[in-house]
Amino acid sequence: MSIKKDQNKLGIIKELYISRSLSCADLCERRDKSLPLITKLVNELLEDEVIVESGFAASTGGRRALMYSIRPDFLYVIAVSMDQLITRIALMDLHNNYIGAIKKVDLPLKENDHALLDLTTAIDSFIQNIPITPDKIIGIGIAMPGFINPEKGINYSFLQAEDNIVTHLEQTLSIPVFIDNDSSLIALAELRFGAALQEKNAMVINMGWGVGLGMILDGALYRGEIGFAGEFSHIPLFNNNKLCSCGKHGCLETETSLLVLVENARKGIEQGRATTLDAQVFGDPEEANLAIIRAALNGDKFAVELLSEIGLKIGRGVSILIHLLNPKLIVLSGRGAMAGKIWQAPIQQALNEYCIPRLADNTVIKVSELGYQAEMIGAAALVMENFEQLHLSKFSATPYEQVL
CATH class of the missing domain: 3.30.420.40 (ATPase, nucleotide binding domain)
Structure with a gap:
């Protein structure tokens, strides 16, 4: 299977996550690909039970287009929402539904030298108790306060690490990790799914x-x-x-x-x-x-x-x-x-x-x-924003690669 073909499929999955339901014509426009190619890839994803038919588009006077949605339990994301006092951790499906209860941890960040260790322990404990295996988790998205460089994995305000936060968490949890500023991710949630x-x-x-x-x-x-x-x-x-x-x-x-x-x-x-x-x-x-x-x-x-x-x-x-x-x-x-x-x-x-x-x-x-849930949704969306890049990362041997 070619890398280019796999990337096109990953792109379709990402678009369906963002928009929930799209037709082949919609996907052609968003991915700038031909209708025959998109139709072929959509049919393969249907056969692999990655996506499902979700009804017909509203009538515009002609034949109504068939719509497609990603299967919500295809894979999952762990969303982590942090503020200066409290951290919330949740397992979310690809329709941004919570699976099980949200774990809430009292985790003050200011003047706390153990904050990163406490965060790592809390996420690890959460993973051990969720009803799915870790290989079904695409990644962990973490929204946190502070001056953050997402590319370098550094929070200059809190959670200081010897290397960087992302490297520390990935080495411990063996799952891809993405971090970003909480307000930026709230804006991302509103842009993709909310008022904006x-x-x-x-x-x-x-x-x-x-x-x-x-x-x-x-x-x-x-x-x-x-x-x-x-x-x-x-x-x-x-x-x-x-x-x-x-x-x-x-x-x-x-x-x-x-x-x-x-x-x-x-x-x-x-x-x-x-x-x-x-x-x-x-x-x-x-x-x-x-x-x-x-x-x-x-x-x-x-x-x-x-x-x-x-x-x-x-x-x-x-x-x-x-x-x-x-x-x-x-x-x-x-x-x-x-x-x-x-x-x-x-x-x-x-x-x-x-x-x-x-x-x-x-x-x-x-x-x-979205209100108080915006930060959680933004953390999940952060993982999906990087969904295509994950395929070529060191964590590429994941379930989505197996079905493509």
Whole structure:
């Protein structure tokens, strides 16, 4: 079997993963190949039970085209979603469905010399307990905070390794590993499957323990000269003398992160603010964050005020993005997106105050439907973005090669 033919099949699988269902004509357009070649390869993939027929396309007046989808249990991906405090690990099929439970691990990254060892142990333990054999796993995608060079496998902020993170994990787990910045992968998830689908220019804000940014420019992720573009959290907007995690003062993050939300809520309760929030939840930032958002969604005035104050300040930062990049779309994604439309009014209010109307009027603000799951989906998508390259890698003796 020729390498070129195998690569064409891998390309078809990748396209079906991204689009879920395509016709032969669609695949011809996306892969820039002839219809006879695509039809032949599709038929071979059908015979190998890699893909399945999934119905007919909508009628356009002529004969309806037969559609094809990848078989979800053909192979699997391990997705790892990390933030500064918590790591989640999941097994996902090729329709981005979770297989079994998500494993959650308390894994603080800051000033933790054992973080990489803890991560390795957690993933290894997870693999030992999943209901499939490791040879059915295409790869492991890891979304993590920090300044990351995906090509070199280095996180310059956390998880320091003697060689690099990817080499360490691959040598230990014997499965291909890919890493990238969490906000970039949230943007990838929104671009492929979410609110930014088919958009050319969009800004995806990761509302979490920091305030990250993934930039979609001209239909692709924009990473900047050395891959560090999008450090939205560290725009110096405030004269508050608050020390940021980056070592500077007055960054956007110091007034808008979900950690700030939790701290503001705790202070308000200590000052006697009337609220349905229980002070006992504030020992755990994640539990406290969820409690505040639930309270706001249930109409708690104090909780709504807390979110609105942060929304106004995020909107001030968003106005800068609009002035610089003139995006069509701003997507609010990540953990904080669970608060839904509560964010939209204060952000819009800030745009009315800080943004030139002619620019702001052409930008739409959407709350992600992927929300907290966007980072997981982005980690899985990272593996599939590299699916074709895996065939020629040192890990090429995998199940997809056997069926091609």
